Amino acid sequence: MTLDGKCPSGPIETAWDSHRFNMKLVNPANRRKFNVLVVGTGLAGAACAATLGELGFNVQAFCYQDSARRAHSIAAQGGINAAKNYQNDGDSVYRLFYDTVKGGDYRSRERNVYRLAQISVNIIDQAVAQGVPFAREYGGLLDNRSFGGAQVARTFYARGQTGQQLLLGAYSALSRQVNAGTVKLHTRTEMLDLVVIDGRARGIITRNLATGELESWVGDAVVLATGGYGNVFFLSTNAMGCNVTATYKAYKKGALFANPCYTQIHPTCIPVSGGYQSKLTLMSESLRNDGRVWVPKSAADATKDPSSLPDDQRDYYLERRYPSFGNLVPRDVASRNAKTVCDEGRGVGHEVDGQRRAVYLDFRDAIQRVGKSTIEARYGNLFHMYTKITGENPYESPMRIYPAIHYTMGGLWVDYNLMSNVEGLFVLGEANFSDHGANRLGASALMQGLADGYFIAPPTISDYLARVGWGSKLTAEHEGFKAAKGEANDRIQKLLSIKGKRPVDSFHRELGNVMWDKCGMSRTKEGLEEALKRIPEIRAEFWENVNVPGENKGVNQSLERAGRVADFLEFGELMCLDALERAESCGGHFREESQTEDGEALRDDDNFRHTAAWEYKGVETAPTLHKEALNFDYVKLTQRSYK
């Protein structure tokens, strides 16, 4: 299989425009004859479903939560980037494009990224028109801040709840279409399988989480906007229900899974406090602007009261190792260094599983310098959140932080039209592999999800539908649907019939530990090989010894979780395989074998300047690797350095 990204040629600045001009259109009167299934109502899904509905297509939208408004996009705090250059500080579409490609460590498609930067400005207009209450200046105009170490202030924000406000904007657009009758919403409905007929995605199988009923849905196109797979690590900043099921099932039906090993770790999360921990909470990175990161110089001091340790017994390791960037080094560098000092035994805080995994983020000096009230004005809500979770007061004793899994850059492979290699299967938002390469810049995921949903997918889907035409006679009685539904049912019955000894979560935790240790912040060949041995063992035990009580009738949350964990148990293996195969370090993927003398990630552009897309071949069979070469005509490849 050769992977064709179908990028338009010509100058990058006009590529998207000319591509759109060449697209086929569907006559307005015919649009309602097309059925589009949109799975996911996060930023990407809700925006896409609403826009397709406005255009007049018949849309069915699905999400597993009880309301479309609860998709995990709601949790994004920091902000959304856009090349508006309202601050007149030298930003431009080209600069946002350049920064994104560079930030992604040159592992994304130039043309996709350029389009993203172009569309970013329309997103802000759209959101403001919907009533998204972005922060404003006294003059009534929009405010911006600089985010994640960017040199320009291009981030739009709504206090610490930008994702919430943007999602509620998209949700309101979606609600408007529900009212207009163009979109039918199916909440508490989980997609369990994709139906591919004659090489085209033609439908999905879902389970109604309220009744247990399995249903088949026929469509002319299927859109997956089901978010990221960070929960393969069990502990992450993702919501509890985030899963890989939809994309993984599509992968099993022939869609290629690209770069699964690219995951992003966020350095400032609240550490694990005990074995019962169910998720991790992110604290905005902006804390590092004023907080100083340190651990005791000596492991013996790990349990001492931090304020009793004088400066000469503290190791401000980021300031020591990176004198010019100090505490503001990029996410991955900050994260890896935290891991290193904790592995040296100098971690602080609660001991969990025999290790202390936390470092101090200290505001003592900042409070002395600018005063408590200034610090309160800057971070009051974050400090409050910290206190709520830990019961400690960060004004008096330093915060404890530790990195956590936060975002997954990998996802289903898509071309420039956001269509996967399976015809008619479109993949949007965090679920696709697209624009962030090996590392995502802060405040760019919201931008990408909305760009995909509002502005890119609607025209490309229309084009696809215009080409395949309407009038399909396909119904759910087709063998393809019956078989997929049968399989889904068999799997549910199997899960329910095991009645072993262990609860579902215990397997998820076990898998998560393996993934975090071997395929987390830094990875080695040996570790990955070990994980590839361990995961099938856990999976085998799961299928023999899990206990899923109850039956497939009504609400059964154990069954929901069991299905998701079963998929993670297969998917984890794919991730490790991809991480093993990519023997370079790039972006969020750090292979210990590939580093500079200073311990920086070392890319290997000669051998790995490609997207790795995997083709499913069976659960116990190794998948096939396809490579899409990445060409850089506009951006110059350089090696990062933060010394």
Added chain:
Amino acid sequence: MKITLNVWRQSAPQAAGSFVKYEVDGVNADMSMLEMLDVLNDRLESKGEAPIAFDHDCREGICGACGFMINGVAHGPEKEITVCQTHMRSFKDGDELTLEPWRAMAFPVMRDLMVDRSAFDRIIQAGGYVSVRTGSAPEANATPVMKEHADLAFEAAACIGCGACVAACPNAAAMLFTSAKVSHLGLLPQGEPERDKRAMDMVAQMDKEGFGHCTNHGECEAVCPKGISVNFIARMNRDLLSATLRSTR
């Protein structure tokens, strides 16, 4: 610590429910309320018993999925917090906690502590939006918005749709929720053209769902995890009354 729970168990929407007592030992003060239930649920699952069903997702107080009554208070004893952010350090060893689902005609119980809040979605669908087609938006900075209004709109927009306001209100009113959206959009110039229609349509839907009226008890504001103010209810009353008098409908 050891905690005794009195949990409402109800196997299906139509089934009769009752309180069941559980003793949970080994509870750690740093656990969240939901993590404590996870621990209990793992124990129940290992025994092949049905775990306690409750809605939850983000577990950081923003998605609005979680919520139940803890000892008669929606989202439990701490202020401006959801149950997922309530930690066991708020309780003492030996405490007995009664966990009960939201109760309202418009929020039927689905199972245990889980209720159906789709009525909220229908209220939004009735008019909780600005009718702007994708691509038709004017330049964002073309319309300046008074900062005070933008900030107030944000405060209203912070609602997470959890339903605690309904649960706590002695009349099971959805006034706080509905008024938050009516106010958020009504305060912004972008929402102005549809302001009257929105207020009328959303209130009509709210009434149709069977929520109660507002006696101005203020219970809703007290339990709201986002501290949404009852001032917005007054604003919605004003909007509705003036819309009714002013509009041609």
Added chain:
Amino acid sequence: MSWLQSLYASTIGKKAVMAITGLIIFGFTLGHMAGNLLAFFGEDTFNTYAATLKGNPPLLWGTRLLLLTVIPLHFLTAFQLIKRSNDARPAAYAKWQPQRSTYASRTIRFGGIYLLGFILYHLAHYTLHLTNPEFAGYHDAQGRHDAFRMVVEGFSNPINVAVYLVAMLSLVFHLSHGAWSMFQSMGLNHPKYNQLRERAAWTLAIVLTVGFSSVPLAVLTGVVHR
């Protein structure tokens, strides 16, 4: 007028009716209370006042008509709202702990029902003289209806005074909540003045109750006598 019907059908419209009717009754009671205080100035003043009112049919009947519309509207709407509220929560909580609501807000219904009973009794007592037909025949030296004597005799009965005082207690609670709540219901709210609104509500409720109660108490204790 279908818009009026649909307004009345809505919870917010009904509350506006509660508020406006409540406000009117409130206004009446303030005036009524002030008039009652004239009893402290003796028989002549009080009877003059009563006769002046009675001698002004437009004022008398205007007020009566207004009250005859507004009071039934107030309690009919109240009953509809109470029913709606009960329907909205068919199953009560096993455990419920109030956080912000006041005793006054939670008992406003019961106080209202007591007040309804009281008003009916009060009218039967002093206006229609159904309970004490002899009141109708009292006349003072100038041949006017001797309202003063009627009041003094009425309140010489401690049970009667108790009925009135309990009513005044209900009223203080009803209004300590109602008098600011009605602003909220009509959408009159501004953070800057809200505290003022609540204080004024309490003050007026207390003034009203103390004012009203003073007359029966004064009679019972003999401060006001014939």
